[in-house]
Amino acid sequence: MSTSSGSSMRTPRRRVAGLGSARSGTGHFWLQRVTALSNLILILIALPIVICVAGQGHAATVATLGHPLVAIVLLLLLFSVTFHMRIGMQVVIEDYVHSEGVKVLALIANTFFTIAVGSAGAFAILKISFGG
Template sequence: MRSGTALGRVRGLGSAHVGPQHWWQQRVTAAGNLALMLWFVLSLARLPIVDHQAIVLWLKSPLVAVPMVLLVVSVCWHFRLGLQVVIEDYVHEGSKIVATLLANAYALAIATLSIFSILKIAFGGVAA
């Protein structure tokens, strides 16, 4: 006995075809977060002084700005994936679409503002 509709079987869709991709994305972003957070903490620990001017000068380096942007993207993507799982598991059917849209918009807004701030500093928009 097969599950799903005939159209779903033809398209190769079903419960066993979406979960693994989501699971792998969570694991890949988690590994990226671990590596990039380790870089971030060690980089900050190596700074002789941690004040506003030192952080701004630190972020002006392309060797710092690029990994920071990657860190923001990875963390926000991982956050969105985690929220999606929570919404799918615990939000009632009528509210799932709205909750998913709000969660996606929130993650996108955080990522956009963070990346904009990093790039503004990196390209000299903030005086040191």
């Protein structure tokens, strides 16, 4: 099979396979659903903790948040929420930013921002948990 633009033996389907907006859409779709489900479950676990510390003094709040199981739940929730946020913003950027250079910069900024938010939150939780 020869084409006017060259001597490619690839079919039209093979030439476009892996290109376009659908190349990772299913993966993002499922990752968003899985992280949304984990957010829901972890929020349902963390909500009683937040209600428990509401209105308590500083020392009691730090003692509650410093418990290892509470710290683990909060760290898991923080990781899940920031990962979900990054995926969601990535999809928005890919769909609505049309300039390739601006899109790449926005995707990099999105990743750095979510890493910064997650790191700051993890540092705070770990500092409270380890009594620092």
